[in-house]
Amino acid sequence: MTDVPLLQVEDLNLKFHLFEGVSHVLDGVEMQVRKGERVALVGESGCGKSVFVRTVLGLLNRRNVEVSGEIRYHGEDLFGLSDGQRRDLRGRKITMIFQDPVAALNPVFTIADQMTEVIRRGNPKCRSAEALDIARQALLQVSIDEPDRVLKSYPFQLSGGMNQRVIITMALINRPELVLADEPGTSLDVTVQEQTLRLMTRLTQDAGAAVLLIAHNLGVVREFAERVYVMYAGTIVEEGTVEEVFRDPLHPYTKALFAAVPRLTGGAMPRAIEGMVPDYTRAPEGCRFHPRCPHATERCKVPPPTLTMGPGRRVKCILHEGQAVEAVHG
Amino acid sequence: MNPAAIFRSRGWYKFSRNKLSVFGLVLVIGFVSVAFLAPFITPYPEHAGPFVDFDNATKPPSLAHWFGTDVIGRDILSRVVFGYRISLELAFIVLIIAVPTGVIPGLIAGYFGGWWETVIMRVTDVFLSVPPLVLALAIMGFLEPTLTNAMIAISAMWWPWYTRLLYNLTRQLKNEDYVTAAEVVGAPHWHVLLREILPNCVPSLLTKMTLDMSFVILLAAGLGFLGLGVQPPTPELGSMVAEGANYLPSLWWLPVFSGLAILIAVLGFNLLGDGLRDLLDVDI
Amino acid sequence: MAETLLEATALTKDYRVGNHVVHALRGVDLSVERGECMAVVGESGSGKTTLGNLVLGIEPPSTGTIRFQGRELPAKRGRHLRRRLQVVQQNPMSTLNPKRTIFNSVSLPLAVHRLVPRKEIRDRTAELLRIVGLSPDYMDRYPVALSGGQRQRVALARALAAEPDCIVLDEPTSSLDVSVQARVLELLVDLQQRFGLTYLFITHDLSVVRNIATRVMVLYRGRVVEMGSTESVFAQPRHRYTQMLLSSIPVVSEEEERIKPAWSWDKELAGGDRVSEVGCAFFPRCPYVLDECKTQRPPLEDVGSGHLAACHNPG
Numbered sequence: 001m002t003d004v005p006l007l008q009v010e011d012l013n014l015k016f017h018l019f020e021g022v023s024h025v026l027d028g029v030e031m032q033v034r035k036g037e038r039v040a041l042v043g044e045s046g047c048g049k050s051v052f053v054r055t056v057l058g059l060l061n062r063r064n065v066e067v068s069g070e071i072r073y074h075g076e077d078l079f080g081l082s083d084g085q086r087r088d089l090r091g092r093k094i095t096m097i098f099q100d101p102v103a104a105l106n107p108v109f110t111i112a113d114q115m116t117e118v119i120r121r122g123n124p125k126c127r128s129a130e131a132l133d134i135a136r137q138a139l140l141q142v143s144i145d146e147p148d149r150v151l152k153s154y155p156f157q158l159s160g161g162m163n164q165r166v167i168i169t170m171a172l173i174n175r176p177e178l179v180l181a182d183e184p185g186t187s188l189d190v191t192v193q194e195q196t197l198r199l200m201t202r203l204t205q206d207a208g209a210a211v212l213l214i215a216h217n218l219g220v221v222r223e224f225a226e227r228v229y230v231m232y233a234g235t236i237v238e239e240g241t242v243e244e245v246f247r248d249p250l251h252p253y254t255k256a257l258f259a260a261v262p263r264l265t266g267g268a269m270p271r272a273i274e275g276m277v278p279d280y281t282r283a284p285e286g287c288r289f290h291p292r293c294p295h296a297t298e299r300c301k302v303p304p305p306t307l308t309m310g311p312g313r314r315v316k317c318i319l320h321e322g323q324a325v326e327a328v329h330g
Numbered sequence: 331m332n333p334a335a336i337f338r339s340r341g342w343y344k345f346s347r348n349k350l351s352v353f354g355l356v357l358v359i360g361f362v363s364v365a366f367l368a369p370f371i372t373p374y375p376e377h378a379g380p381f382v383d384f385d386n387a388t389k390p391p392s393l394a395h396w397f398g399t400d401v402i403g404r405d406i407l408s409r410v411v412f413g414y415r416i417s418l419e420l421a422f423i424v425l426i427i428a429v430p431t432g433v434i435p436g437l438i439a440g441y442f443g444g445w446w447e448t449v450i451m452r453v454t455d456v457f458l459s460v461p462p463l464v465l466a467l468a469i470m471g472f473l474e475p476t477l478t479n480a481m482i483a484i485s486a487m488w489w490p491w492y493t494r495l496l497y498n499l500t501r502q503l504k505n506e507d508y509v510t511a512a513e514v515v516g517a518p519h520w521h522v523l524l525r526e527i528l529p530n531c532v533p534s535l536l537t538k539m540t541l542d543m544s545f546v547i548l549l550a551a552g553l554g555f556l557g558l559g560v561q562p563p564t565p566e567l568g569s570m571v572a573e574g575a576n577y578l579p580s581l582w583w584l585p586v587f588s589g590l591a592i593l594i595a596v597l598g599f600n601l602l603g604d605g606l607r608d609l610l611d612v613d614i
Numbered sequence: 615m616a617e618t619l620l621e622a623t624a625l626t627k628d629y630r631v632g633n634h635v636v637h638a639l640r641g642v643d644l645s646v647e648r649g650e651c652m653a654v655v656g657e658s659g660s661g662k663t664t665l666g667n668l669v670l671g672i673e674p675p676s677t678g679t680i681r682f683q684g685r686e687l688p689a690k691r692g693r694h695l696r697r698r699l700q701v702v703q704q705n706p707m708s709t710l711n712p713k714r715t716i717f718n719s720v721s722l723p724l725a726v727h728r729l730v731p732r733k734e735i736r737d738r739t740a741e742l743l744r745i746v747g748l749s750p751d752y753m754d755r756y757p758v759a760l761s762g763g764q765r766q767r768v769a770l771a772r773a774l775a776a777e778p779d780c781i782v783l784d785e786p787t788s789s790l791d792v793s794v795q796a797r798v799l800e801l802l803v804d805l806q807q808r809f810g811l812t813y814l815f816i817t818h819d820l821s822v823v824r825n826i827a828t829r830v831m832v833l834y835r836g837r838v839v840e841m842g843s844t845e846s847v848f849a850q851p852r853h854r855y856t857q858m859l860l861s862s863i864p865v866v867s868e869e870e871e872r873i874k875p876a877w878s879w880d881k882e883l884a885g886g887d888r889v890s891e892v893g894c895a896f897f898p899r900c901p902y903v904l905d906e907c908k909t910q911r912p913p914l915e916d917v918g919s920g921h922l923a924a925c926h927n928p929g
Contacts, residue, residue, distance in 0.1 A: 045762075189657035194864070219863065263821065263867070264873060265873060266824045273793040511701065515726055518726070532713070
């Protein structure tokens with residue numbers, strides 16, 4: 001285990017300057033991903049996780065955006081990099097797996113063209129024939145029996161599941177250090193999604209890559225990740241190992257989220273969470289969840305402290321102050 | 331709703347980002363107001379009618395006559411302003427006739443398909459295959475050249491463009507979820523066509539109508555230039571250009587100002603139309 | 615007394631795509647009793663959406679009949695018949711006309727079927743919105759002002775407005791966040807009890823089925839492969855595809871993990887691309903395949919007290 005985490009995000013704040021006002025979308029986000037780790041960032045739509053990923057990748061359109069905080073990769077500040085350097089990093093050390101296989105592949109090029117292009121970006125000296133061979137091997141690795149047929153095809157000729165395999169393969173082929181996976185398999189059938197997850201687990205382990213999985217499905221998090229960050233309205237409200245958080249969720253939002261999941265065992269009906277996600281141009285004072293929280297008190301109108309309950313186990317809520325090892329305010 | 335609120339709306343915010351579109355809007359508002367107020371703001375409103383003053387004929391632009399006078403002594407500025415009026419009236423009326431005439435068959439052909447589609451679209455295709463000016467000329471050949479007849483001729487050949495537009499839009503929109511939902515509810519056909527589908531065609535319609543204004547003005551000017559359509563002494567921009575063209579280059583003010591007027595009208599509507607197309611995010 | 619509200623016999627639906635024919639449904643029988651929630655489960659290509667469309671009369675079946683309260687439904691349905699069977703569609707972002715206000719959308723059935731006098735339409739619409747948990751203040755707003763969950767509730771209000779006997783729900787919560795989904799499911803259960811509604815619930819999500827449905831029907835490639843009461847099918851899924859479906863659900867607890875059937879995922883190679891036209895459509899993916907599976911299509915048979923399965927080697 002190296003000392004410096006692969007990805008370190010500190011106090012990331014992001015505001016959009018919109019017609020309606022200033023939208024404070026990310027509020028003090030902190031996160032770490034270490035080498036080879038599988039980390040999940042879970043939250044519902046509108047919580048800011050997609051914006052967060054795009055910020056990390058430097059894909060955000062700079063015009064109306066105000067960003068502060070630090071994102072460090074191998075200790076190096078990402079914001080200080082030029083566009084060219086960031087692009088280089090993106091292609092080789094950090095790759096992304098998109099949610100929608102159809103959107104991620106270029107419809108006018110064959111799979112072979114797209115895969116060889118990626119391979120050669122990672123190794124410019126590689127010749128076409130060699131690159132094609134590497135691609136073929138990679139496809140065999142993901143249990144595609146007829147790699148030549150797939151290579152000759154265009155994305156629209158293949159099924160969603162097949163395209164997803166190709167994308168995962170492409171993302172891992174240059175042995176990146178970090179893979180950002182944005183809810184892959186959401187648009188696929190559940191049986192295909194299960195295979196996709198298993199595949200991703202195996203491949204990333206083989207490649208020794210760390211994965212940051214952006215998810216909305218807690219079940220997927222449990223199957224795939226080792227550690228989890230729970231995000232609500234632009235803040236990380238809870239973090240810990242998947243085992244810790246699933247066994248004993250601490251933050252009221254995390255608890256409510258679990259209560260809302262329909263159970264295979266039947267029993268109690270899934271329970272809704274009262275209220276709605278806040279308007280980021282007029283976010284609630286203090287804890288952003290307090291208007292919807294059954295345990296809310298007057299004290300919640302002040303920004304909640306980040307409590308450390310144990311190594312790597314943190315929660316942003318006053319409820320567990322008594323048992324906290326450390327409390328950081330503001 | 332308070333009209334000033336428009337300027338605070340999101341739509342204006344987006345629209346105003348494009349300076350050219352705003353310029354187009356300004357131009358259009360400009361000449362529409364000018365045309366509207368023609369009798370009150372022109373120095374010599376009577377020159378737009380039967381008026382003759384040979385003593386003052388072919389005088390170059392001066393303080394008394396900003397655009398000069400024409401061959402029979404009429405103030406060109408006043409005639410140009412009234413010419414705007416005529417062109418805008420014509421374009422407006424043509425659209426009022428052509429649009430509903432074209433929209434209804436397009437809705438029907440697109441929604442019901444089958445026999446309706448075949449008949450309506452074949453007829454439309456015939457009209458669309460002939461170049462606009464040629465068709466207008468052909469129709470005018472049968473009619474006496476008057477303003478009214480020019481309007482009739484242009485309307486008669488303009489409606490199929492709207493049929494084609496609505497046909498394409500309706501074919502796409504009829505598969506939308508909310509249309510299916512209305513059908514499942516049991517809504518009658520007229521409701522589905524006019525209340526569910528048509529309102530979603532409005533952005534495209536509005537954009538096309540704005541761009542068409544400039545085409546129609548140009549077409550009318552074309553007819554006027556060829557001596558069809560409006561007859562003297564009514565001022566029509568195209569015929570004014572035709573009359574004055576003979577006297578180039580010495581009496582340049584005779585055709586130039588009317589020509590410029592046409593240009594400004596066409597430019598204004600085109601820029602405004604482009605701006606609308608971007609604002610409403612439409613595929614015309 | 616259980617009344618059969620909706621009944622379909624030997625439904626097939628074929629589509630012509632370019633040069634060949636796609637058999638979306640290949641002989642499906644369906645029966646739904648008044649007051650129950652019948653779930654139709656399947657993945658893409660199963661034909662579940664097509665089944666919904668046929669029941670709703672959006673498309674006519676290629677062969678087969680559909681009966682509502684015993685009477686056969688004609689190809690073109692009149693207003694009165696339409697009123698009894700309403701729909702809640704999958705995508706909340708496209709189910710409401712963006713150019714019409716919430717009031718317009720919800721009151722449409724009231725106007726079409728003349729259910730209340732003109733002057734009471736507004737009040738009744740407000741009431742309907744309250745029933746689904748939305749403030750009547752939203753009546754004059756446009757859909758763009760509402761979130762996905764709210765729009766879905768508007769769609770529900772619209773369906774209720776017609777005072778239907780049965781509502782076909784086509785993946786009504788699939789595109790919603792889990793907490794929003796919970797709200798909509800609570801509402802659906804509440805409304806069913808309050809108004810004696812019957813639901814045909816089309817979905818791919820078995821966890822939702824477990825919590826809301828009385829009976830469940832599993833479709834695979836246009837055919838019914840398993841059907842029975844929710845308890846029975848979940849306690850003992852007989853068809854291998856049902857077992858595969860259940861075992862692919864990502865669950866959040868150990869408890870749920872334990873009740874999932876075991877499944878050898880290694881056999882799953884190129885995925886669901888392998889389909890067989892001869893014998894059982896599922897056999898290329900099945901770890902329990904027997905010789906007869908490749909040649910003879912398994913009939914849908916009773917495997918115990920009304921629980922049906924179409925498998926030569928059921929679990």
